[in-house]
Amino acid sequence: MNKAKYTDDVPGDRRELLKIIGQLDRPAKIMVIGGTDSGKTTLVTFLANRLVSTGLRVALVDSDVGQKSLLPPATVSLALAELPFESPSELRALKHYFVGSITPDAHFGEVIAGVKRLAEIGERLAHFVIIDTTGYVENAGEDLKRLKAELLRPELAVLLQKENELEELGRSLERFSRVIFLEVSEKALEHSRSERRNIRKEKWRRYFENAQEYTADLTEYILSGTRMFHGEEIKGEERELLEKLHGWLIFAGWRNRGYTVVKAGDGCRGVDRRLIHCIDIENLSNLLVGFIDRDGLCIGLGILKLINFREKKAEILTPLRQEELGKAVEIRFGRIRVREDGEELGLLRRNAL
Numbered sequence: 001m002n003k004a005k006y007t008d009d010v011p012g013d014r015r016e017l018l019k020i021i022g023q024l025d026r027p028a029k030i031m032v033i034g035g036t037d038s039g040k041t042t043l044v045t046f047l048a049n050r051l052v053s054t055g056l057r058v059a060l061v062d063s064d065v066g067q068k069s070l071l072p073p074a075t076v077s078l079a080l081a082e083l084p085f086e087s088p089s090e091l092r093a094l095k096h097y098f099v100g101s102i103t104p105d106a107h108f109g110e111v112i113a114g115v116k117r118l119a120e121i122g123e124r125l126a127h128f129v130i131i132d133t134t135g136y137v138e139n140a141g142e143d144l145k146r147l148k149a150e151l152l153r154p155e156l157a158v159l160l161q162k163e164n165e166l167e168e169l170g171r172s173l174e175r176f177s178r179v180i181f182l183e184v185s186e187k188a189l190e191h192s193r194s195e196r197r198n199i200r201k202e203k204w205r206r207y208f209e210n211a212q213e214y215t216a217d218l219t220e221y222i223l224s225g226t227r228m229f230h231g232e233e234i235k236g237e238e239r240e241l242l243e244k245l246h247g248w249l250i251f252a253g254w255r256n257r258g259y260t261v262v263k264a265g266d267g268c269r270g271v272d273r274r275l276i277h278c279i280d281i282e283n284l285s286n287l288l289v290g291f292i293d294r295d296g297l298c299i300g301l302g303i304l305k306l307i308n309f310r311e312k313k314a315e316i317l318t319p320l321r322q323e324e325l326g327k328a329v330e331i332r333f334g335r336i337r338v339r340e341d342g343e344e345l346g347l348l349r350r351n352a353l
Helices: 012-022 040-052 108-125 140-152 167-173 193-208 236-246
Strands: 028-034 058-062 075-081 093-098 128-132 156-161 178-183 212-217 222-224 248-255 259-265 276-280 287-292 298-308 313-318 330-338 344-347
Touching: 012 040, 012 156, 012 178, 028 040, 028 108, 028 140, 040 058, 040 075, 040 128, 040 156, 058 108, 075 108, 093 108, 093 298, 108 128, 108 140, 140 167, 156 167, 167 178, 193 344, 236 248, 236 259, 298 330
Parallel strands: 028 128, 028 156, 058 128, 156 178, 222 330, 259 276
Antiparallel strands: 058 075, 075 093, 212 313, 248 259, 287 298, 287 330, 298 313, 330 344
16 A cells, blocks of 8 residues: 555646756755655656656655655665656665664654665665655754755755745755755645554555564674663572562663663652663564664564563564575664554654663
8 A cells, every 4th residue: 555656647847847857967866855745755756757767767765764665664765766667665675774663753863874875875876866755844853854955965855845834944955955846736645644554554564474483592683772681681689689679570681880671560660760771571572673784774674572581582573584684783673563464552762672
């Protein structure tokens, strides 16, 4: 299920934009910005199809982590278009960068790093790199778009707006890019939050539909995105004392400039969080993780099912094949819990793990 499909029935300003793009030195980066349901992906699809129809190669960077066209969600992805296509979902992603969430809130660093890394790869492969962004354009969303443009220095920043809503953002981007304003098409369709969630659910389901369980020896991987397994393991009386003091059942714990504990029981109210970092065991159930290669790019995703703390092993559901898993050197913990049927179980705070 995808919101955007190729259409040649577009407002005239899109064709004028194509003329401007055709005059750019190559390779050139084009960043497409707009609010939710403003037609960003439809515009990206139109531009890419018209360019490849003239024999040019186009790299698409999909950074809309929640409403991804290129699977899977919670990543920034890169695909190469050399032939016309109806929907970006038809394209096979070449590279991913793990964000670990379906919202850029609290994950600006990952989103910006991912777009930068993949745009650089795209410039080596294609004549044009078109960057699709999230609909997050207000308040902190303005900062995210500005930071992306400051780092990427795109040749064009295309802003889709209604009633001059993005004029201030456009002025802030003019230092780093040529800015083009387009009106949101009257044919742009609005989707409710539940509709967007259902679209995402189908994409999660499709990604994990052929997944199998993999037993990961955690001692063989770099573990990031969590404080677990960092420091000296706590045992015996030390562990028992923490349990009695706070009324917890502690599954595992480590000492490293304070304590990190995985526990069940009452929350962390009254606990000095500078001394004790609490991880609720339930947050590790159906948690999204990324398998990361030596270059820091994401090979694919998994769903954490169980951690055996005693043996330092994890059961992870993933569609990756054994040879792909063999390229991973790092397991990165995300901040969304999701089942393989696509049902999202909730987002976690940045500091939850």
